[in-house]
Amino acid sequence: MLSPDAVRRPPGAVEERRGSVGSECGNRPRWVGHYMPCHASWVGSTVPICIYGFFSMMRPIEPFMTEFLTGTYKNLTTEQVNRQVYPVWTYSTLVFLIPVLLVTDFLRYKPVIILQGLSHITAFVLLLVGSGVRSAQLAFFSYSIAMAADVAYFSYIYSVVQPSHYQRVTSYVKAAILLGYSVGALLGQLLLSLGGVSLYCLAIVTLISVTISLITSLFLPMPKTSLFLKGSLSAQQGSSGEDNQESGSQDAWVKSVTAAKHVGRMFKRLALDFRKCYSSVAMLFFCIWASTGKCGFYQVAGYNQLLWVYMEPGNFTAFNGAVDGISTLSGAAASVAVGHMSLEWSVWGELVLGGFTFLIAGALFLMDRTDNIWISYSCFFLFKTIYMQLSTICTFQIAKTLQRERYALVFGFNSFVGTILQSLLTAIVINTKSLKLTITSQFLIYASYFAAVSLLFTVRGVYTALHMQRPAGSSQTEGDSNLPEASRL
Template identity: 30%
Template sequence: MENWKKISLFVGVFAFVREFRPIEPFYAAYMTSPYINCTVEQVPKELYAVGSYSMFVLIIIIFLVTDYVKYKPVLIVDGIGGILHYIAITNRPSKLRIQFGQAFYGFFFSAEVALFGYLYAMIEEKQFYQKITGHARAATLCGKFFSSCVAQILAMAFGSPPFNALVYMSIFGMSFTAVWALILPPVKQSLYFHKKKKVNDSSVTHSTVTIYNPSKYTDSQLSIVPNANVDKNNVKVENVTEEEEIGVIKTLYNDFKQSYSDPYVRKLCFWWAIAMGGYLQVYAYINVLYTYILEENNDTEFQLFNGAAESLNTLLGAISAYTISRVDWNWYSVGDIFFAFGSLCAGVVLLCCVYNRNLWFIYAFYIIYGMMYQTMLTIAESEVAKRLNEKCYGLIFGFNTFLAVCINTIIIYGVIQGHFIKITIAQQFLIYGVLYIFLALVFFGSGILKLFRDEGIVEYK
């Protein structure tokens, strides 16, 4: 088997089992059930907020440490963090214990950045990036689909969700994740730390594979030009050692600066950060919205189909992610319209959640949103990865996730906890919809501007 297929398979299995958390579709229902007896207002303000703040604190640390420890240890600890999170909510936990578990959930989410960083660090052939990104994204969504199906089947079999059983099954899924991470092939060398005392072709100072027209951009930092001051055949070991000791932070800064100097990367990362920030909110609070609507309608007879909605959301998202990974389009040319249309659709269905009180329609809106988001994210990830130096994946992916977590945390603090404005749970989705409509307008504008100017950039192949 070719190496890229082997690594893609290993990562796909990890991504699949990592998402086997059957309690997730019914998490808010569990928190508001007689087992725990939190109110629907307490769940976002006092429980979910702890996880969000934990993400905010940990994400920077994790995406820097990820490279230092060569990815695999972070994936192992990721599974352990998931185990501790679900253990904390077993057997009628107190609110303090749940908050303690949410802190571990923040770590569990933050460590996800290591997954795609590991994938790209292990596979050098950039022509496969769109495929492996689609495969990994599809595996993640298939894991969510299977998990949600199991949860819904058990809920229907028992007449109501068997919360304790779902929690213990989630612990099993996290345990398998940690064990599988142990057998993943190791990354042989970190990209910033523990460098070998030699200089090879990677000393060429470029960060992307986007080719700029030299006549239009003569002073571009991204031109692929070897460093004139480096003699690769005549480098002293002591100079490399000294650079190792004092140059890590400078190297991180230079790679960060050069990676974001590519306007195409900047544009996609802009979408990525804002869209993911919105997704974190939607994914966390959609189950709270279900419970809120039932309470507002005073409907105690409705059987929840949260698991079915989540399973369809992820199934269609997985199919879309896998399908789009096989589409051979010039994304530099058509990407603006693609992201504009997809963001507009996502924004409209989220706005519909604000004013609709029929839970069946809310389920449908969430399914459409998930399909659009996962499709666009697959393309954004693969296109950004194509244009980065191989050592920048963890750095840039981690920073994008950090920006998303920042947006998520600001919304948590200012809106969910009411420090800026106080709105209902349904009205929160107005903010999420506006975020995506704003992205749609930005990319529509970018697409129109592109028609009237030559940016001098050749699409990477």
């Protein structure tokens, strides 16, 4: 029986061999004399999004942001930065994350990516020209919008390329952002240490970089359909267009009722998908680590500069950028290595998370207790490398059990939970006036936080390993119940 494409193929069209390059290009017909290379469809979308990711992450001022705010440029105190400025982006990200998550798919990603670029530019313009606590707070408020819009960046590529290219394109996109962050941090270090460039110039370089990313975002192809709704909206609009042609014009009230029904169906489907995605206990625990790990990572990465300024108040240009950049490259290499590890993750994955999270807790504890800046640098290097490795484990364990249109839902919700936890931790540790904890006391709490997460996953990992070490038949049954296939989720 011929496929619809075969029926529509005109005389003279070249029949493509099964399994060839052409078979990966979807169902587009190939005409004699007008052949379009297969990779053109995904390369044209991947190249600009990778360029955008590289320049949006190449921000050489970030490893030295605390010194920029507390130095002669802004004259803020470390207390103001710690308790009044940095918490703004945590709380604001929590406020913006859900609205952005809901409208991103409806707007088809590109407008939200452009908004992210505009927010980056606004943030660094305010840092350059503003003064005082209020200006710094507005800058981090704008920065939080860009943070919340990350969901559009990571989901965009899946809506414009064929599923057969997802793995390759994902690796390119992640490599671009990690390379951009590393280049930015190392560039800032080199300009400060060897070029004698001021922090103000680093902020200007950062502004130029994010401006290039905004210009690049304007050339991104606009997705034809949303990823989650998968064409249901376009189909509804098509039927509405036919009705309009028949009846002339549709009443505004009828249109609003139709739109309300569509939104209702969307939220109903969202609720059903949410229940299905989190019905697996095994996947639920990987999601728990993804959320709790994100909370702890951003808390440490956001305040580690304050600890280093406390340890070495007169030596801010030491090697902040080098440590940040090299640890990012090390984490990326560790993430790649995880993809080549041969391990039965359904049995040992949670135990691996628990054991390596304990190493993170130990690194943070030593980072907090030492007076040597080099030991603190080494601990941060270990912390960031291990976190990126464990985060990769959680990502592919979650992704392999999901259908692709549910990626944005699950990863977006995990990010939202992590931001809630981070906001609670910030409110308790930093903004509780009765506590007034020092920066060293704060890092002791962060180390204890990861120790508690490690204990939870170690206990759960031991239970899972013992419970699944059964004869083949019962193990297979248990594995099927704990780790559903993608078709089931």
